Amino acid sequence: SYSFCTLLDTKKPNMSSHKVHSLGNSSSNVESVVYSSQWSSGSECDRYYGKRKGRRHELTVVTTPWYPDGVLKDGITLGGEIMALNKLMSLTAKERTARAGMRSALQEGASKIWSNSTMKVYGSYAYDCALPDSTLDFVCEDCGELGNFEEVVTQLGAGILVVEHIFKCNVGGENQAFAKFKDASGIAANVTFFEGKSPARQAVLHVRKKLDEYPAARSVYDVVRMVLRQSGCADPGNGGLSSYAMLLMIFHVCTQSKNVHDPGQLLVDFFTLYSHPFNYKVNPNAVPDQDLEKADDIFVQDIASDANVAAECNKGAALNSVCKACSATLAKWSAGKWAGYRGRSPLSSILAYDTLWDRTEP
Numbered sequence: 001s002y003s004f005c006t007l008l009d010t011k012k013p014n015m016s017s018h019k020v021h022s023l024g025n026s027s028s029n030v031e032s033v034v035y036s037s038q039w040s041s042g043s044e045c046d047r048y049y050g051k052r053k054g055r056r057h058e059l060t061v062v063t064t065p066w067y068p069d070g071v072l073k074d075g076i077t078l079g080g081e082i083m084a085l086n087k088l089m090s091l092t093a094k095e096r097t098a099r100a101g102m103r104s105a106l107q108e109g110a111s112k113i114w115s116n117s118t119m120k121v122y123g124s125y126a127y128d129c130a131l132p133d134s135t136l137d138f139v140c141e142d143c144g145e146l147g148n149f150e151e152v153v154t155q156l157g158a159g160i161l162v163v164e165h166i167f168k169c170n171v172g173g174e175n176q177a178f179a180k181f182k183d184a185s186g187i188a189a190n191v192t193f194f195e196g197k198s199p200a201r202q203a204v205l206h207v208r209k210k211l212d213e214y215p216a217a218r219s220v221y222d223v224v225r226m227v228l229r230q231s232g233c234a235d236p237g238n239g240g241l242s243s244y245a246m247l248l249m250i251f252h253v254c255t256q257s258k259n260v261h262d263p264g265q266l267l268v269d270f271f272t273l274y275s276h277p278f279n280y281k282v283n284p285n286a287v288p289d290q291d292l293e294k295a296d297d298i299f300v301q302d303i304a305s306d307a308n309v310a311a312e313c314n315k316g317a318a319l320n321s322v323c324k325a326c327s328a329t330l331a332k333w334s335a336g337k338w339a340g341y342r343g344r345s346p347l348s349s350i351l352a353y354d355t356l357w358d359r360t361e362p
Contacts, residue, residue: 062345065356073345078333079264081347086219088359089131099125099136102161102183106138106191109156114143119191122200124243127207129221132359134243136189139198146195149177153193157181164188199305206303207247210284214254216263221247223267223351230352231322239314245300248309249274251284264346268330275324278316326350 060073066084067076091099107119123137124130146168154163156179165180177193192198211218224246228234236242241249250266253273259265280292282300298319300310333346 062348064345064348065353065360066347068357068360076345077264078267078330078346079262081345082219082223082263082267085347085351086222088356089222091130091132095132098183098185098187099130102136102157102181102187102189103138105157105160105183106140106181106189109158109161110140110143113152113155114140116142116144118142120198120201122204124247126204127211129211129218129247131222131225136187137200138189138191139200140191140193141196141198143177143193143195146175146177146193149193153177153179157183160184161189203244203302203304210251210254210303214251214260216261216266217247217250217254219263220250220266220270223347224250224270226351227326228319228322231318233315233319233322236312239312241300241310241313241315241319245310245313248284248300248303249282251303252282252286255283255286255288268327271323271327271330273323275320275327277320282310 061070062073062076063070064081066081066088103119103121110117110119118141120139120141121137122139124134125136130136149168150166153166156163161181161183163179164182166178168175168177170176175195179191179193181189181191192200225234225243228241228246232238233240234243234246250270253266253270254260256273257266257269278298279295280299281295282298283292284301284303286292298310298313298316299308301307302309329349330346333349
């Protein structure tokens with residue numbers, strides 16, 4: 001008696017020694033099957049897989065970048081996939097060292113120009129949510145006079161970093177300046193320079209507190225950013241949402257979600273909620289059953305102020321369409337419909353992942 005295994009992706013593991021992991025209903029993976037084309041007896045095969053009269057047994061295994069060793073399809077859950085993707089996309093020790101090196105180079109260069117200045121990190125890297133290709137965000141405070149900024153900024157990280165973009169502006173009567181840097185490995189950093197203190201760091205503590213309150217939001221944040229990127233809705237320079245706005249939108253969903261501790265349910269609730277027009281203020285500090293303020297267009301309230309962090313976004317309708325499509329797709333994986341979607345998994349049905357295979361290489 002034979003059992004045949006169907007591998008369901010373009011990248012197939014070595015069949016001679018490959019092991020399949022069964023997720024079951026437990027949060028931990030349990031190694032249960034070793035690939036083999038022949039069982040010791042027909043009864044052994046029947047006991048494990050059950051009898052199917054008149055049919056050849058077929059074991060379905062799904063391989064994705066977040067499950068590179070393959071898992072039994074029947075054991076996959078959306079929440080488990082989201083957590084596995086988060087683990088795959090978390091920065092490695094080498095990547096963290098490289099980013100710390102860029103910060104050190106910027107701090108050293110800034111101190112030589114403005115002796116009292118301090119380089120501080122904010123954004124996704126500050127609350128440990130950065131993706132491998134995320135741009136780093138820094139604020140340089142206490143720079144004093146920025147009148148000759150264009151002349152001196154090129155000295156920052158001389159010989160290490162390349163300045164790609166520079167401009168100055170005046171916000172609320174205070175001069176500010178901006179520069180984008182990139183190192184030899186391709187890591188990019190946006191730095192905003194202030195003559196005094198920056199309000200950007202105030203939000204970091206609030207975000208960290210929310211992430212402690214809603215741990216599942218961290219892994220859902222990865223999926224939302226990646227889906228909206230591939231949909232062309234995540235470029236603030238082209239009318240899209242900033243990653244910060246996306247995170248605040250997730251926090252808002254956390255106040256409404258049926259199960260805030262399940263990444264799968266939280267992602268489903270995100271796509272369901274935002275598949276409808278934005279006619280209210282998205283509030284990361286909302287409480288359950290709170291009446292939300294009306295809004296004529298997309299309005300995502302800052303976590304530490306009343307500012308709209310999505311004020312420049314003009315893709316509200318496109319965002320609704322993307323969320324509606326993802327919501328409908330994930331609904332196909334509800335109980336009783338699983339068998340009809342052979343060769344796929346919930347997350348792989350909404351996420352393009354060809355480029356992620358590189359992260360599975362040793």
